[in-house]
Amino acid sequence: MAIWLSRSKKIAHLLKPKIAYFPQPKIAPSEFSYKIYENHVNSSSFGTLSGENIRSPHVFLDNSATMSALNRQWRRTESTRAGEQVETVPYSDDNYEDENQALDFPGGRVSFTHEMKFISEAADKRIPCYRVLSDDGYPIAGSRFEQVDKETAVKMYKSMVTLQIMDNIFYEAQRQGRISFYLTSTGEEAINIATAAALTSDDVILPQYREPGILLWRGFTLQEFANQCFGNSADYGKGKQMPIHYGSNKHNFFTISSPIATQLPQAAGVAYSLKMDKKEACVVAFTGDGGTSEGDFHAGLNFAAVMDAPVLFICRNNGWAISTPISEQFRSDGVVVKGQAYGIRSIRVDGNDALAVYNTIRAAREMVIHEQKPVLVEALSYRVGHHSTSDDSTKYRPVDEIEHWKTARNPLARFRKWVHKNGWWTDDEESELRGSIRKQVKYFINAAYFFL
Amino acid sequence: MLGVIRQRVACRGIPTRNFERGIRVVASRSLSSTAKEMTVREALNSALDEEMSADPKVFLMGEEVGEYQGAYKISKGLLEKYGPDRVLDTPITEAGFTGIGVGAAYYGLKPVIEFMTFNFSMQAIDHIINSAAKSNYMSAGQISVPIVFRGPNGAAAGVGAQHSQCYAAWYGSCPGLKVLAPYSSEDARGLLKAAIRDPDPVVFLENELLYGESFPVSAETLDSSFCLPIGKAKVERAGKDVTITAFSKMVGYTLQAADILAKEGISAEVINLRSIRPLDRATINASVRKTNRLVTVEEGFPQHGVGAEICASVLEDSFEYLDAPVERIAGADVPMPYAANLERIAVPQVEDIVRAAKRSCYRSSSLAATA
Numbered sequence: 001m002a003i004w005l006s007r008s009k010k011i012a013h014l015l016k017p018k019i020a021y022f023p024q025p026k027i028a029p030s031e032f033s034y035k036i037y038e039n040h041v042n043s044s045s046f047g048t049l050s051g052e053n054i055r056s057p058h059v060f061l062d063n064s065a066t067m068s069a070l071n072r073q074w075r076r077t078e079s080t081r082a083g084e085q086v087e088t089v090p091y092s093d094d095n096y097e098d099e100n101q102a103l104d105f106p107g108g109r110v111s112f113t114h115e116m117k118f119i120s121e122a123a124d125k126r127i128p129c130y131r132v133l134s135d136d137g138y139p140i141a142g143s144r145f146e147q148v149d150k151e152t153a154v155k156m157y158k159s160m161v162t163l164q165i166m167d168n169i170f171y172e173a174q175r176q177g178r179i180s181f182y183l184t185s186t187g188e189e190a191i192n193i194a195t196a197a198a199l200t201s202d203d204v205i206l207p208q209y210r211e212p213g214i215l216l217w218r219g220f221t222l223q224e225f226a227n228q229c230f231g232n233s234a235d236y237g238k239g240k241q242m243p244i245h246y247g248s249n250k251h252n253f254f255t256i257s258s259p260i261a262t263q264l265p266q267a268a269g270v271a272y273s274l275k276m277d278k279k280e281a282c283v284v285a286f287t288g289d290g291g292t293s294e295g296d297f298h299a300g301l302n303f304a305a306v307m308d309a310p311v312l313f314i315c316r317n318n319g320w321a322i323s324t325p326i327s328e329q330f331r332s333d334g335v336v337v338k339g340q341a342y343g344i345r346s347i348r349v350d351g352n353d354a355l356a357v358y359n360t361i362r363a364a365r366e367m368v369i370h371e372q373k374p375v376l377v378e379a380l381s382y383r384v385g386h387h388s389t390s391d392d393s394t395k396y397r398p399v400d401e402i403e404h405w406k407t408a409r410n411p412l413a414r415f416r417k418w419v420h421k422n423g424w425w426t427d428d429e430e431s432e433l434r435g436s437i438r439k440q441v442k443y444f445i446n447a448a449y450f451f452l
Numbered sequence: 453m454l455g456v457i458r459q460r461v462a463c464r465g466i467p468t469r470n471f472e473r474g475i476r477v478v479a480s481r482s483l484s485s486t487a488k489e490m491t492v493r494e495a496l497n498s499a500l501d502e503e504m505s506a507d508p509k510v511f512l513m514g515e516e517v518g519e520y521q522g523a524y525k526i527s528k529g530l531l532e533k534y535g536p537d538r539v540l541d542t543p544i545t546e547a548g549f550t551g552i553g554v555g556a557a558y559y560g561l562k563p564v565i566e567f568m569t570f571n572f573s574m575q576a577i578d579h580i581i582n583s584a585a586k587s588n589y590m591s592a593g594q595i596s597v598p599i600v601f602r603g604p605n606g607a608a609a610g611v612g613a614q615h616s617q618c619y620a621a622w623y624g625s626c627p628g629l630k631v632l633a634p635y636s637s638e639d640a641r642g643l644l645k646a647a648i649r650d651p652d653p654v655v656f657l658e659n660e661l662l663y664g665e666s667f668p669v670s671a672e673t674l675d676s677s678f679c680l681p682i683g684k685a686k687v688e689r690a691g692k693d694v695t696i697t698a699f700s701k702m703v704g705y706t707l708q709a710a711d712i713l714a715k716e717g718i719s720a721e722v723i724n725l726r727s728i729r730p731l732d733r734a735t736i737n738a739s740v741r742k743t744n745r746l747v748t749v750e751e752g753f754p755q756h757g758v759g760a761e762i763c764a765s766v767l768e769d770s771f772e773y774l775d776a777p778v779e780r781i782a783g784a785d786v787p788m789p790y791a792a793n794l795e796r797i798a799v800p801q802v803e804d805i806v807r808a809a810k811r812s813c814y815r816s817s818s819l820a821a822t823a
Binding site: 181232237241243257290293295321322324329330395 | 516545609
């Protein structure tokens with residue numbers, strides 16, 4: 001550093017502007033990050049994802065390079081006005097093969113470019129979506145993923161079925177006037193259950209409101225769900241909160257709060273506290289595509305990055321925010337590209353592929369805990385049901401679109417095919433399970449009346 | 453009737469063609485004998501429609517106001533009629549679209565910002581208070597913010613604490629804002645039109661449970677130039693024994709209580725405040741000077757509530773006229789519970805108002821005596 005200073009003093013005599021010259025690496029950061037995404041789809045290890053700080057430049061001192069730069073600088077054909085005798089450097093290594101020159105600004109060193117180049121508002125290609133199973137339930141050729149054992153896979157499938165049936169029956173119960181309000185997670189069962197399976201019970205959940213599957217996985221009983229919806233005396237909230245606003249201390253599940261996205265900066269706060277405890281656990285905060293428009297989304301992600309808070313942000317991009325489609329919600333390529341804007345590592349996954357979600361969350365969780373920094377996961381899916389019982393979505397979207405996602409793109413069907421092919425699940429068990437769950441849910445709904 | 457309309461038209465500066473159209477409407481209507489009824493929802497919808505049609509600078513912005521026809525169907529048909537430039541569906545960001553609205557108002561447009569409930573206005577309150585409310589004063593009149601913030605306020609049915617708070621007292625304490633709380637369809641129409649035409653920021657507190665209620669409306673109310681003055685309360689029912697003030701949904705409860713009291717020989721004067729800020733101190737005090745007793749009724753939390761302000765105002769202006777302590781009926785001092793039985797006791801009911809009026813008239817022992 002001292003050597004540089006003395007050299008630059010000499011240089012200063014020759015030049016009007018006082019500028020230090022630091023060469024920069026020739027990689028354009030945007031290219032580099034795309035390579036990471038593409039590799040992941042085909043890669044055999046998760047190693048490429050973790051660790052590398054793509055921003056650390058290789059700073060090296062090269063005397064001859066500096067002198068030739070000076071010579072170029074000194075050409076009389078250029079303007080001699082102060083401040084404009086700056087050696088301009090292109091962003092890519094097309095024109096000059098020598099060192100790039102840069103300036104120290106608050107926030108770090110930036111290299112110069114003589115080309116006025118605007119970063120396009122849209123990349124040539126959308127960020128690809130990680131998936132592992134095809135629509136038929138076959139693992140896609142070339143994909144590598146952590147194998148899920150039979151016990152976990154069967155539990156996952158059973159939980160998805162339970163969630164689906166629970167949603168159907170509670171929705172009907174609201175229509176019958178038994179409860180005042182309900183909100184289904186239909187179409188997003190894979191996101192719910194696979195995420196829950198990939199986490200541990202120590203991970204703290206700050207949900208939005210379409211994640212009851214996490215509670216289900218962690219052991220919240222159907223009776224407890226019914227009690228909360230009825231607001232009876234056995235409800236842990238003692239009838240003080242609206243239906244579907246579940247919460248449970250012992251399951252590490254923060255009570256659902258109605259205002260949208262408030263849980264995101266709160267998650268950064270919880271994570272900061274968790275970090276001080278040095279636990280082998282992270283905070284998992286959910287939001288939908290609509291919630292990313294709230295100011296709290298910006299505050300939450302920005303500060304999680306600045307504070308190195310171990311938060312795993314999961315955005316359930318299901319295409320609809322009540323009646324607002326994502327084309328009216330944002331103009332960016334979904335939510336995954338917003339991660340880089342905050343300095344947060346992010347990935348896009350097929351939310352209807354339970355195995356892909358499971359693998360992604362496992363990997364993301366490892367990163368969050370071991371590197372103590374936030375990660376953003378965008379799970380693409382479709383909201384098959386209405387926004388809630390106060391909504392009729394056929395008023396603003398075509399019925400055949402809903403039907404298509406309900407049948408052809410059903411996450412349960414896809415996962416069932418895979419489990420079935422492995423010989424872990426039979427059709428008899430299927431009908432037995434469905435019948436049993438239906439009976440149980442109805443029983444617990446009736447039982448809830450006793451505690452009113 | 454026509455004279456009143458003429459005067460109202462004059463003070464609002466309505467262009468002549470509306471006035472003439474209005475006269476024709478009135479002339480035809482005054483010949484019909486059946487009283488027309490209108491729900492509060494229709495009243496608000498028609499008020500928005502007429503104001504948007506009269507002034508191209510008026511536009512509506514909020515969540516679900518366009519394609520969905522409004523979360524409570526208040527803006528039904530408006531997107532179809534005025535197009536997406538005048539009826540804007542927004543992403544979920546109250547802070548965002550409120551800020552955008554305030555900016556539009558700074559530059560001369562007249563936005564009507566809809567909050568799905570006023571509980572969500574909390575996410576935008578900096579824009580409402582620090583930008584909209586204070587700008588006119590801080591710029592010595594150079595900046596004018598002709599914006600209306602509207603939406604349902606107070607308790608609905610079974611929606612829990614985060615959807616049920618009444619914000620009348622919060623907004624009512626802030627200089628620079630006008631705060632209105634309509635009750636009937638006539639109130640809704642007249643006050644919303646006045647709010648949209650007003651050059652200052654207006655917080656318009658509706659009530660979800662009143663949207664479907666029907667009220668008879670006069671021909672004058674149906675006229676497109678109809679407009680109620682801001683800052684004037686209405687005496688819904690004249691009486692001589694006790695004054696009961698209320699606003700929004702509680703006016704309905706108070707009128708029912710007045711019927712019950714009348715059977716027991718107590719003649720209650722019911723005042724529909726209509727305007728929380730500015731508060732019509734003159735009407736309230738004149739009424740108290742006549743009856744000598746006061747009961748204030750509100751849905752919101754008791755501490756620092758509207759009733760507290762009315763009580764202080766009456767003490768300041770009409771202390772010698774009071775024959776009994778002022779009774780204050782308010783919601784329970786807890787976040788609104790969800791369960792139906794708990795919610796019923798957290799919100800004032802007709803019996804509570806009746807009991808308070810009787811205590812005020814010394815027809816039953818006061819709370820202090822029984823304690």
